Amino acid sequence: MIPRPVPTIEAEGLLLTPLSDSDAAAVVALSDDPETRAWSSLKTVRSPADAEAWIRERLARSDGMTWAVRDTDTGQLVARVGLVRIDEADRAAEVGYSVRADHRRNGIATRAVRGAASYGFAELGLARIILQHATGNRASCAVARTTGFAYEGTARALFDNGKGVRHDYHIHARLADDPAGRVPAPRAIEPVEIGAGRLQLVPWRPADAPDVDRAFVEPHIARWDGGPPWAGIADADRWLAARTTGWESGAMVSWSVRDSTTGRLLGSVAIKDLDRRPGTGVASYWVRAAERGHGVAGQALGAAARFSYAVLGLHRIEAYHAVANTASCRVAVRSGFPLEGLLRGSLRLADGVTDEHLHAQLATDAP
C-alpha cells in the first residue's frame, strides 16, 4: 500500500515532506522556468490557482507519491520529487523531479532522487525504478548517473512536449540491489578532437544546430539521407542529440569537419554501429556543396578510420552508399575502401527503393 499522506524523509540535508495547499506560491516559483515548463507536469502552472490544482491532482493520484523538497535550515521549498506510475504488482515505478531555477547546481536533484529511490526500494519493496529524460537534457543525465541509474537505451520520439515536437528520451534504471553511487558509463567513449592537416575534426556541439539545418537542406545531402523529410531546426537538435548519445553509449563516434584555420563547417564524418567485440563499424560522411571537390570527405574519413583502428581497436569499417551516388563511391575507393558487393534493394530513399554498394576497409589495409 502507498502511504497517505507521504511520510517525511530526511535526505542528506534536505527534508522531503508532504505537499500542502500552503505551498502554492512556492510551486509557482518552481514552475517559473522555461526548462521546467518544457519537460515536466508543471508546464500548466502559471498562477497560484494553477498551483493549487496541480497540488490537488498530485495528492489525488492513486499510483504516485509526490514530496515537497525543503532546505532543512530554512524550510523553503526548493524542489519537488516523486515516485510515479507505481506498479505494486510489478514492483516498478518511475522517479521524476524539478528543481527551482535559482537553486540548481547544489546537488538538490541528486540528494532528492537518492532519497526517494531509497524509500521506494526499502519501504515499497520496489525491484526497479526508471528515470527518463529528453536526450538534450544533459543535467538530468548527470543526475541519473550520479544516483545509480544506469543508461539502458534511447526511446525515439517518446513524448510530445506539448508544442507538437516529439523528443527522444534516455531510459535509465536502478534495480533494488544496484549500488546507489555513480554508474560508470562502461562503453562511453571520450569525445576528442582530431587534427588532420588543413582539417580539424571536432565533436558536434548543440550550438551547431543552425549549421546542420543549413547542410541538410542542400539537395545532394538531403537526397541520400534515408530518413524522413528534413523538418528544420528541431530535426537538427535531434540529429545532434543522437551524436552526443553515440559518444555516451559507445555506439558512434562523430565529428564536424572544419577548416583548421577558420573553423568553417565543411562536412561531417562518423563511424557508427560500433560493435567493439567483433571490432566493426560503419562509415558515414557528407560534405557541404560549396566545399566539394577538394578531397575533404576522403581526408576526414581517413582520419576517423585511423582513430577507430588505433583507439577503439576496430579491425573492419564498412561504407554503404546508393549506387547512383557516384561521388560517395569515388570517395570510398580513393580512401582505400574497395568495393565488396552490391546490396539489392537495401535502401529506401524518398523516391523509392534502391541498390547500395558495400565498401569496406580492414585495419591491415589502412595506409
Place this chain on the structure above:
Amino acid sequence: MTAIAHEDVPAGRWLLRPPRPAEAAEALAMLTDRDVVQWNPAPAVVDEASARAWLERGRDWSSGGHATFSVVDPVSSRMLGNVSVHRIDREQAFAALGYRVAPWARRQGVATAALAAVSGWSFDRLGLARLEICHAVDNPGSCRVAERAGFRLEGTLRQSFVYGDGHRHDEHLHGRLRTDPVPLL
C-alpha cells in the same frame, strides 16, 4: 477515452479481426502452450469458459485503451494467434504491441505480418506516432519478428518484467515511429 470501432484488418495472407467467443478451444490450446505460458502468459485462462471470457475482454474495445485482434486464416477461419494494441494513449500518440502465435501456426511469418499490419492500422486509424514492443532478451525469436516488422532495437531494460517462470527478465525495447520506413515484407 473514446471507444474504438471494431474493424477487420488484412495482414498478407491472413486476417486480423476482433476476437470471437467461438475461438475458445483454439485460444485455450494456444494459451496453454509451453512457450506462450513462459513468454506471454495469460494465467487467468485455465479452461474453455475462462478462455471465452478472455476473448470477450479482447473483443471489448469500449475503453479506448486497447484494440485486440485474433489472427485468422480467412479460408479455414482457424485462429492462428493474437495481436494487441494496448496502453493506447491518444494524447501522447503512443501504444504498446503484444502478440502470440499458436503452436500450429509458427514459422510461417504470421507474427511479422500481423505486427506490420496492426502497426500500419495504428498509425493510420488511431493517429499514433510511436509504437513499442518489449520482449524478454531470452526470447530471441521475438527479436527477429520485431526487427522484421520495422521495430528498431532501442535499448535493453534490466529485470523489467516478471515472466511465466516467476523471474524478472531483461527485456529488449523496440520502437517504430510513424515516420520510420515501412518494412519490406
